[in-house]
Structures are given as C-alpha cells and as structure tokens.
Amino acid sequence: xxxxxxxxxxxxxxxxxxxxxxxxxxxxxxxxxxxxxxxxxxxxxxxxxxxxxxxxxxxxxxxxxxxxxxxxxxxxxxxxxxxxxxxxxxxxxxxxxxxxxxxxxxxxxx
Amino acid sequence: xxxxxxxxxxxxxxxxxxxxxxxxxxxxxxxxxxxxxxxxxxxxxxxxxxxxxxxxxxxxxxxxxxxxxxxxxxxxxxxxxxxxxxxxxxxxxxxxxxxxxxxxxxxxxxxxxxxx
Numbered sequence: 001x002x003x004x005x006x007x008x009x010x011x012x013x014x015x016x017x018x019x020x021x022x023x024x025x026x027x028x029x030x031x032x033x034x035x036x037x038x039x040x041x042x043x044x045x046x047x048x049x050x051x052x053x054x055x056x057x058x059x060x061x062x063x064x065x066x067x068x069x070x071x072x073x074x075x076x077x078x079x080x081x082x083x084x085x086x087x088x089x090x091x092x093x094x095x096x097x098x099x100x101x102x103x104x105x106x107x108x109x110x
Numbered sequence: 111x112x113x114x115x116x117x118x119x120x121x122x123x124x125x126x127x128x129x130x131x132x133x134x135x136x137x138x139x140x141x142x143x144x145x146x147x148x149x150x151x152x153x154x155x156x157x158x159x160x161x162x163x164x165x166x167x168x169x170x171x172x173x174x175x176x177x178x179x180x181x182x183x184x185x186x187x188x189x190x191x192x193x194x195x196x197x198x199x200x201x202x203x204x205x206x207x208x209x210x211x212x213x214x215x216x217x218x219x220x221x222x223x224x225x226x
Contacts, residue, residue, distance in 0.1 A: 008151070042219055042220060043114075043205075043218050044154070046217075098144075100154050
C-alpha cells in the first residue's frame, strides 16, 4: 500500500463547476499537508498549506483535512479553464521527507 | 511566496556527455534542497536531499556517481548528470525548503533533459 493515494484522473468538468480533489494516506505521523498545482512541463506551485484538521480557505480554493479518516481534499469553486493542470497532494512531518500523491489531471472546459 | 530559479529549462545532449543543472533560492537561504525526477503523467520521485556544506543523501536506487550533487552555498545547489544516456531523459525538478515558513517547499521550474 502506498503511503499516499491519489486518483490520477483525468477529471474533466465544465467551466464554473465545483471540483473536488482527494487524497488518502496511511501514515498517522503526517503533520502537515499541502496542495500543489503543476502546469505541463513546469515545476509545482504551492497552492495551500495546512497542518490541522478542518478547513482552510483561500479565494476559490478550500483545503480540508480529516486526520481521523486520513483524508484530505481540495475544493475549487467556480472553476476556470486556467485551473486546468495537474494537482498534487503532499504531506510530511517535521524533519521528514515530503511524500507526494500521484497527481490528478484536471481539465476545465469553457 | 519564495522564488526558486532553475536553469536550464531544457537541454538536449548527445549520449556520453555530462549535463549540469543549477537550482538557486533567490530570496531566502536554503540549507536543504531536494532533487526530483518526474516521468510523464507520474508524480515526483525524490532522488536526493542536498544539505549545504555536506554530502547529499541519495534515495535507494539512485546512483550517486551518476547524479552528482553539490550544495556549496546557502542559495545554490547543482545536479550533474554524468555520462548521460537516453534512459536518463526525464524532467528534473529541484526544490528548496524555507525553514522560516514552516518547512514549506518551493519548486524550480524544472529542466527537461533529452539525451540523444
């Protein structure tokens, strides 16, 4: 079993839709959780960073962490074609390595 | 957020040559930098952890003599792919850890290496 599982997609939605991206993990020692966005042939860009259970909102993006279920989510409201990218979840603990999910490829159609 | 600069963005070379990739943290000091390799439609695979002033720590299965890492200053790490072969063709990405921002990782823009 992988430490972090992420549905690779691809996921295709119409413009304006709400997108839900999810990751599950098995290591209860993970303390912080991140979501990165990666455009084709570019480096990942940090979108959201959380370290506690609950929701964190930033504009159209909401990150949700449920440590009891070992489940994290990223919600994108009013999705735009410019949101089309691969979204990677990542998690780690202090002093440890960051573990990445496989990435979910999202396409938002105009 | 913090800026990490990676160069070159793309390199094409002949088999047997060596290629150097640079990773710089532009507005913060990075005691630790990481080098990843990414194949199409796959996640990032950590190759090695680079610590300023000390030897890099390589992940299992990564040849340290093949992938030379130097981290001579707090803002620069380099990865040299020695005697490159076609199977080394991949997308290489560096990242730097900004400890002042709770261990967040910031990534370079990546280098697409094609070995002919």
